[in-house]
Amino acid sequence: MIDSPPEKINESVLKLINNIHYGDVKGTYNIVLATISVLKEIINNTEWNTAKDLMDSITLNGKYLIEALPLEASIGNMVRRTLQIIREEYILELKNKTEETDPQESLHKILTAENDQQIDFNTSVPSLKSALLEHIVEFETELETCLENITEQASEHIHSNEIIMTIGKSKLVEEFFKKAASTRAFDVIVAEGGPFLNGHEMAVNLAKAKIKTTLISDVAIFAMMSRVNKVIIGTHTVMANGGLRAISGVHTVAQAAKHYSVPVMVLLPLYKLSPLYHSSYKQNGFNKHVSPMQGVIDSANTQLLEKVHAYNPVFDYVPPDLVTLFISNIGGNAPSYIYRLLSELYHPDDYEL
Amino acid sequence: MCKKDVLQAVILADDFTTSLTPSQNIFPSILMPVINVPLFDYMLETLIKSRIQEVFLYCSSHIDLLKEYVKVKNYKGTAISLIISDGCSSLGDALRDIDTKGWIRGYFILIRGNTFVTADLKSLLNAHCLKVEKDKGATMTMVLRNLGSTKNSYMSEEASLVVSDKSSNKMLYYTKLKNSEKKVKLELNWFLDHSEIELNTCYLDTHIYLCSPSVLPLFADNFDFQTMDDFIRGVLMNEEILDSRIYWQQLDVEDYALPITSWKAYHMLTQDILRRHSFPLVADAFSSLKNFIYMPQSTYKHETALAKGCVLEKDCILGLNSALGNNTKVARSVIADHCIIGSNVNIRNSYIFSNVRIKDNCTIVNSILFPNCIVRYGSQIDGCILCPEIDVAARSQYIDIIVESQSSGVSKTKMLELEVNDEFLYFKNNKLAECDNCSTESSSSEEDSERDSPIPDDTNMFLSEVIDSLLRGYQDKLNCENLILEINSSRYAYNVTIREVTYNVIKAILSLPLHYLAETKTPVNSQNYQKNLKAIITYFNPIILNYVKNENAQDDCLRAIEDIASTTDELLPYTQHLLNQFYDRDILSEEKILEWYESTSEDADVFHSKVRNAVQPFIKWLREAEEDSTESDND
Numbered sequence: 011m012i013d014s015p016p017e018k019i020n021e022s023v024l025k026l027i028n029n030i031h032y033g034d035v036k037g038t039y040n041i042v043l044a045t046i047s048v049l050k051e052i053i054n055n056t057e058w059n060t061a062k063d064l065m066d067s068i069t070l071n072g073k074y075l076i077e078a079l080p081l082e083a084s085i086g087n088m089v090r091r092t093l094q095i096i097r098e099e100y101i102l103e104l105k106n107k108t109e110e111t112d113p114q115e116s117l118h119k120i121l122t123a124e125n126d127q128q129i130d131f132n133t134s135v136p137s138l139k140s141a142l143l144e145h146i147v148e149f150e151t152e153l154e155t156c157l158e159n160i161t162e163q164a165s166e167h168i169h170s171n172e173i174i175m176t177i178g179k180s181k182l183v184e185e186f187f188k189k190a191a192s193t194r195a196f197d198v199i200v201a202e203g204g205p206f207l208n209g210h211e212m213a214v215n216l217a218k219a220k221i222k223t224t225l226i227s228d229v230a231i232f233a234m235m236s237r238v239n240k241v242i243i244g245t246h247t248v249m250a251n252g253g254l255r256a257i258s259g260v261h262t263v264a265q266a267a268k269h270y271s272v273p274v275m276v277l278l279p280l281y282k283l284s285p286l287y288h289s290s291y292k293q294n295g296f297n298k299h300v301s302p303m304q305g306v307i308d309s310a311n312t313q314l315l316e317k318v319h320a321y322n323p324v325f326d327y328v329p330p331d332l333v334t335l336f337i338s339n340i341g342g343n344a345p346s347y348i349y350r351l352l353s354e355l356y357h358p359d360d361y362e363l
Numbered sequence: 364m365c366k367k368d369v370l371q372a373v374i375l376a377d378d379f380t381t382s383l384t385p386s387q388n389i390f391p392s393i394l395m396p397v398i399n400v401p402l403f404d405y406m407l408e409t410l411i412k413s414r415i416q417e418v419f420l421y422c423s424s425h426i427d428l429l430k431e432y433v434k435v436k437n438y439k440g441t442a443i444s445l446i447i448s449d450g451c452s453s454l455g456d457a458l459r460d461i462d463t464k465g466w467i468r469g470y471f472i473l474i475r476g477n478t479f480v481t482a483d484l485k486s487l488l489n490a491h492c493l494k495v496e497k498d499k500g501a502t503m504t505m506v507l508r509n510l511g512s513t514k515n516s517y518m519s520e521e522a523s524l525v526v527s528d529k530s531s532n533k534m535l536y537y538t539k540l541k542n543s544e545k546k547v548k549l550e551l552n553w554f555l556d557h558s559e560i561e562l563n564t565c566y567l568d569t570h571i572y573l574c575s576p577s578v579l580p581l582f583a584d585n586f587d588f589q590t591m592d593d594f595i596r597g598v599l600m601n602e603e604i605l606d607s608r609i610y611w612q613q614l615d616v617e618d619y620a621l622p623i624t625s626w627k628a629y630h631m632l633t634q635d636i637l638r639r640h641s642f643p644l645v646a647d648a649f650s651s652l653k654n655f656i657y658m659p660q661s662t663y664k665h666e667t668a669l670a671k672g673c674v675l676e677k678d679c680i681l682g683l684n685s686a687l688g689n690n691t692k693v694a695r696s697v698i699a700d701h702c703i704i705g706s707n708v709n710i711r712n713s714y715i716f717s718n719v720r721i722k723d724n725c726t727i728v729n730s731i732l733f734p735n736c737i738v739r740y741g742s743q744i745d746g747c748i749l750c751p752e753i754d755v756a757a758r759s760q761y762i763d764i765i766v767e768s769q770s771s772g773v774s775k776t777k778m779l780e781l782e783v784n785d786e787f788l789y790f791k792n793n794k795l796a797e798c799d800n801c802s803t804e805s806s807s808s809e810e811d812s813e814r815d816s817p818i819p820d821d822t823n824m825f826l827s828e829v830i831d832s833l834l835r836g837y838q839d840k841l842n843c844e845n846l847i848l849e850i851n852s853s854r855y856a857y858n859v860t861i862r863e864v865t866y867n868v869i870k871a872i873l874s875l876p877l878h879y880l881a882e883t884k885t886p887v888n889s890q891n892y893q894k895n896l897k898a899i900i901t902y903f904n905p906i907i908l909n910y911v912k913n914e915n916a917q918d919d920c921l922r923a924i925e926d927i928a929s930t931t932d933e934l935l936p937y938t939q940h941l942l943n944q945f946y947d948r949d950i951l952s953e954e955k956i957l958e959w960y961e962s963t964s965e966d967a968d969v970f971h972s973k974v975r976n977a978v979q980p981f982i983k984w985l986r987e988a989e990e991d992s993t994e995s996d997n998d
Contacts, residue, residue, distance in 0.1 A: 031650075032412050078650075299657060301617060301642035309616045309640075310511035310565065312518050316631075319638060319661055319677070 020056065022048045023071045027078045037181070038084050038246065042153060042281045045075070045088040050146050053092075053139065061100040061131035061138060065093055073363050081298050083247040083255070083284040089363065090285065090356040095145050097357055103135045152339075156279045157182060159339035164190035167275060167337065172196045172239040175231075175267075178203030178257045179212040180244030182277050187242075188219045197222045199238065203259050204228050205305025205322060228259055235266040241274045248278055249288045250352060252330030252345030255296065258323055264332035273334040280338050285352050285361040288327055298324040369416040370485060371471040373461060374406065376422045376429055378477035378570070379453050380590060382625055385750055385765060389733065391425040393476035394432060395623065396716060398636060399682050399699040402623070403432065404651045405479055405644050411441050413484035415472070418443045421461060423451040455582055455589040462579035470495075471574055475591070475622065478570035479632055481644050482506070482618035491573035494610050498531075502581065502598060502607035504573040505534070507566035508614040508621075517631045518567065521624065525566050527611060529559035534609040537595050540564060566611075569620035577607060619644075626731070630712065633697055637661045637678045646680060655680070665700075679710075688723065699734075722757070822867065825857040829871040833903065834878050843905040850906075865916045868906065869923035873934060873941075875899050892933035893940075900944060911950050920951065921959045928974045938974060939981035946985075953985055 026048050029035045035044050052071060058064040072089030079085060160182065168174065168190040176183050176198065187198060198221055202209035213225040226234055241263055245256040254260065254276060267274045288296060302320030303309040330345040343351065376393045386395060394401040410418060418441055422429045426447055433443055446464065451457050454475070461467060470492060472484050491504040513522045524547055526536035535553050553560050572578075572591070581588075581598065588594045598607055614620055619641040623629045638661050639645045646652040646663045655663045660677040664670055668681040676694035681687065685698050688706030696713045698704065704715075705723035714731045721727065722740040729746045732738070736749045739757040746763040749755070753766050753773065765776045829850055836846040854864050876895035880887050900907070911920045928938045945951040960975065960982050 077653075298648070299639055299642075301619070301640055302638070303617050303619070303640055304642075308511070309619075310509040312510045312513055312516045315638075315640070316516055316634075322639070 018067075018070060019074050020048070020052055020067075020071050022051050023075055027075065030079055030082065038082070038282065039157070039181075039279075041082055042084050042088055043150075045085050046092075046146065046150055046153065049088065049092045050143065053142055053146070060134050061096055065096055065131060068092055068096070069363055076363065083286065084281050086286075086363065087281055087284055087356075090360040091149070091281075092146070093360045094355065094357045095149065096142060097131075099141045099145055100131055100135065100138060101129065103138050103141055104129075104133060153281065156281070156339040157185065160277055160279060160337060161185045161189040163337055163342070165193050167242070167342075168194070168196055168240070170194045170196065173199060173237055175199045175201065175234065175238045175241045175263065175272075176212070176243055177201040177209060177228075177231075177259050177263050178206070178244075179208035180277070182279070183242060183244045184212060184215055186277060187216060187221055191219060191221045195222070197224065199224045199226055199234055201226055201228050201231050201259065201263065203257060206257075207305065208257075228262065231259075231262055232266045232269075235263075235270045235272060238267070238270070238272050241267045241272055242277065243274070244277050245282060246325060248276070248283050248336065248348065250285050250348065251287055252333060252336075252348040253288055254328040254330075254333065255288070255325050256328060258326045261326040261328050261332075264328045268332050274332060275335045275337055276333055278336040278338045280340070280351070280355060283338075283348070283351060283355065285356050296325070296327070300324055370414065370488065371417045371419070371467055371469070372410060372415045372474060372484070373419045373421065373458075373467065373471055374474045374476055375454060375457055376420055376476045377424055378475045378622075379457075380624070383623065383629065385748060385767060386733075387424075389751065391422065391429060391476065392623070393420075394425070394428060395477070395629075396699070397479065397623075397629070398633060398646060398652065398680055398697055399717065400649075400651045401432065402477070402479060404436075405649070406474070407436065407441070408644060408649065408651075409480055409482070409484065413482075413486075415441060415484060417441070419446055419461065419466060420444070421446045421448070421451075421457050423448055423457065453589040454591055455586075455593065458579055458582040459586075462583045467576070467579060469576055471576075473572040473574050473578070475570035477624065478620060478622040479641070479644075480569060480571055480618070480620040481641050482571075482614055482620060484571070487571070487612065488573050490612055491575075491610075495575055498608060500606045500608050501610055502575050502577050503609050505537075505595075505609065505611045506569045506571040506573065506614055506620070507611050508569050508619075509616070510565050510567050512565065517627050521567050521628065522564050523566060523568060525561075525563045525611065526553060527561050527563075528557045529561045532610050532612065534595070534599060534611050535560065536599060537592075537609075539592070566613075567620075568622070569614060570622040571620065573612075581605065581607065629714075633714070634678055634695065637663065637680060682717070705740075821857040822859055822863055825853055825859045825863075826867045826871060828853045828857070829867055830875065830878060833871055833875055833906075834882065837875065837879065837899060837902060838882070843903065846903075847906055847909050862915060862919050865910045865919040866923045868910050869920045870927055872899060872903055872907065873924065873927040874931070877931070877933075887933065889933045889936060893937045896934070896937065896941070897944075900941075904948060907945075907950055908948075914952075914955065917951055917955045918959070920945070921955065925959075925974050928977070935973065935977050939978045942978055942981050953988075956985060957982065 026035070026044055029044070030041060035041055049068060052068060053064065056067060058067060068089060072086070075089065076086045164186050168187075174187075174196060177200070190196065198216055200209045200213040200216065200223060202225060204227075209225060213223050216223040243256060243260055243263065245254045245260075247255040249255065264274050300322050302322045304322060306322045307315065307318075307320045309315070330348075333345050336343045336345065336348070338351070374393065376391045378392045383392070383395065390396070390401075393403045393406070396402075397405065420429065420433065420443055422445055426449065430445065433445060444466075446461060448457070448460050451460060470488060472488055487504075487506060491501070494501045494504060507525065510518055510522070513519045523537060523539045525534070526549070527534050535557075536550070540547075549562070582594065585597055588597055595609060598605060598609055602608060619635065621628060621632045621635065623632055635641055636645055643649060647655040647657050654666045656666060657663055658675070660675075662675040662677060663680040664675070665681055665683045665685070667684050669686040670681055672689040673687040673691040673693070675681070676692060678695045679693045679697065681698050682700040682702065684700060685702040685704070687693070687698075687704045688708065690706055691704055691708040691710070693710045694712075696710045696715065698710070698715045699717040699719075701717050702715055702719045702721070704710070704721045705725070707724045708721055709726045709728070711727070712729045713727045715721070715727070716732060716734045718734050719732050719736045719738070721738045724741045725738050726743045726745070727738070728744070730744045731748045733749060733751040735752045736755070737753075738744065738755045741758045742755050743760045744755070745761070747761045748765045750765070750767040753768055755761065767774050767776070832846055832849045832853070835841070836843075850864070850868060859867070873896070876892045876899060877887060879895055879899070880891055885891055911917055924938065924941065928934045934941070942951065942956060946953065946956065960978070
């Protein structure tokens with residue numbers, strides 16, 4: 011980043027932005043871990059007296075992070091999650107009670123949770139810091155086991171001799187298949203996922219793990235769908251309504267699956283669940299348009315390049331009605347249940363930072 | 364072997380060959396705003412991304428601006444040092460200067476300040492180092508970008524001929540192709556000495572050079588290396604003696620690079636950035652161009668820009684706090700920050716820098732408006748460059764001019780009057796035709812420009828040479844045979860076709876009296892001219908006879924007479940006598956004269972019809988004589 015940052019922004023936040031911007035930290039999972047460690051550092055190393063101070067500081071830094079990297083929705087999720095942790099811990103510490111019975115709030119509780127509004131976070135609670143750090147460490151372990159928890163469920167969803175379609179490359183989907191393959195045999199059809207063609211690598215990796223793999227081009231998705239039992243894909247983000255922001259091509263797969271009534275399952279580590287809505291394609295920061303030279307059009311054709319507009323969007327938006335099931339680390343959920351997960355994970359006040 | 368401690372890059376803030384008149388008076392090339400962001404911002408982003416640790420910025424003009432800029436900017440992990448040398452005027456001098464400083468320790472990247480690049484420079488330099496491991500004499504690797512065929516494109520002037528050894532990418536020959544040259548000379552040696560060679564015209568020099576430490580001493584040793592082209596030519600010619608070789612490397616197909624060598628290239632670069640070819644250095648992904656909303660047809664709008672009720676057709680960008688009125692149309696243009704533009708304005712292919720105000724009902728096409736200009740109600744601006752703080756009065760019409768403000772007032776320079784190479788002419792002649800219009804249109808405009816272009820230099824030089832020879836011959840009363848020999852040898856020297864020779868010799872003879880009178884300091888008037896011309900023609904009769912032998916030559920001769928007569932007032936009344944004289948001497952035949960008189964009259968241009976009118980009595984006489992003769996034959 012070249013422009014000078016505003017004051018009050020934490021040093022490590024700037025470093026994180028640079029690292030992500032210049033490609034040192036890649037992949038949503040790594041970004042999430044890096045974000046959490048930065049937020050932990052803010053809690054640990056900056057001066058604050060009350061929870062309010064801390065929340066303001068995290069909101070400020072978080073906002074800056076999100077603005078700098080609008081595409082990485084998971085960063086915003088982590089900021090919101092941290093704020094929620096602070097709220098929870100603060101209330102707990104204030105009431106000075108040990109944790110009540112169940113962490114799952116009931117619907118009734120959520121509806122009557124208005125009294126949060128009245129709590130101001132201005133009381134200084136000395137034990138808050140250590141409690142927070144403890145909770146965040148706990149959360150970090152949750153993150154670490156998150157992917158494992160999802161792959162654990164593989165055998166519940168993939169049955170013997172099923173034909174499963176996926177598109178492009180996703181580390182999580184790959185692990186999911188490998189896990190299932192350890193107990194049973196099934197076929198995987200990989201759509202190559204143009205124009206980046208990550209599906210090639212995916213197919214190679216699966217074939218190495220002794221899974222029967224077929225690589226098809228994106229145009230054959232519809233033709234092949236008739237014999238597919240299940241579609242299993244990864245995603246970049248899940249919006250608040252259950253819609254997906256996934257790599258381009260996923261919409262095609264989901265549409266074809268709908269036509270043939272094939273169930274579409276989406277692997278969703280909860281850190282990808284965002285409380286934001288997708289309003290339109292013009293929305294700033296929803297999509298990333300990269301150079302058309304990356305697979306769409308030949309760069310050695312100036313005559314053509316001068317005359318045409320070529321677009322190369324990275325993401326597709328898939329409406330929630332095309333998704334059958336989200337497989338998250340706490341189990342399978344239908345898109346209509348996303349609102350519940352959201353209210354568990356984040357506080358409504360933090361949706362808009 | 365080039366695992367030196369730090370990666371160094373040398374950037375020349377000025378590129379001494381750029382022809383972005385008049386912007387060099389305002390910015391050094393590296394601070395030229397591209398979509399309202401200095402070119403250096405893009406460059407810095409690439410440098411930081413490539414992990415270049417040390418950058419030397421060589422400044423030779425606008426030093427204060429550069430100092431200010433470097434101070435304000437904040438960069439991570441990259442140290443920028445300024446090398447200041449006021450008044451340095453060529454790349455060679457700059458590099459010699461850097462050599463004496465001794466700050467460059469190993470392999471380095473040399474970047475000319477007018478370039479834009481997105482590639483990873485570090486991996487490019489590493490590739491150069493690998494070449495050095497194979498060949499100790501590898502001095503420099505040029506980074507070239509494959510453009511494909513450049514025919515009929517904006518880039519047609521950027522094409523160069525690259526001849527290289529296929530297996531090693533060793534450069535054998537490199538030259539910029541000029542439009543006027545239709546032929547390329549290939550040396551037999553290239554084919555004999557190498558098992559496989561590659562000839563390309565699709566590569567563009569990106570102005571990025573990966574250099575071994577030996578480059579600077581080479582510049583220091585050879586004082587005649589002024590430009591990079593000199594260096595490349597010099598090294599390639601003396602490969603053996605200097606023991607250094609130049610290689611080239613193709614830019615990765617997904618990367619983008621384009622040096623701004625002319626306004627045309629500037630236009631091209633901006634369009635490419637708007638069309639996101641240069642990702643990630645594009646609006647809304649690049650940190651200096653934040654908060655832009657990307658809309659279909661490659662249009663961008665800053666979040667704060669007001670553009671209700673106007674049409675952003677394609678490839679355009681609206682900057683911070685800019686406001687557009689109702690019904691305003693914008694296509695292929697950049698509107699920078701804080702511009703206020705009225706209603707019913709039409710803006711095409713134009714660059715409007717910050718704080719410009721444009722009132723209602725204006726039309727701005729193919730123009731560049733520098734900061735703080737004001738264009739008042741209903742003005743039309745086509746193909747112009749307005750320097751900072753120009754105020755254009757209401758309802759004025761500016762076409763093809765550069766408007767500069769000076770202490771005395773406002774100066775306007777016609778584009779065509781400028782003594783710059785034609786590359787500069789971003790406008791009019793170099794069709795900036797709308798690309799989406801049908802291709803036939805653009806091809807026809809191209810033909811026009813070819814026809815309009817002045818006679819190639821060689822022919823002009825040949826003409827002046829002939830005039831000199833004849834003048835000397837006439838004064839010293841030399842033998843006509845010798846003069847013919849002399850003319851023939853100049854003909855070979857300048858490679859002029861025989862028809863051109865006839866044309867130019869006649870032209871020279873007809874304009875000779877003017878030169879002679881000037882030489883002898885006699886006043887130039889019709890009488891003196893005619894007297895002298897008569898004497899000269901008599902004297903040079905053998906020469907004329909020697910060149911005007913066949914019918915084609917007669918055509919050329921008549922063409923020459925017509926051209927000279929139409930531009931020289933002294934000759935005009937005398938033309939009929941001249942034709943009569945040529946007719947009497949059997950230089951021109953009766954049929955040819957009549958044919959000429961009738962044939963070309965359809966393209967009735969004022970001058971030529973003037974000539975026709977002047978010679979009418981003679982033609983009349985000729986026709987009568989002809990009738991007489993046929994009549995007498997009949998009898």
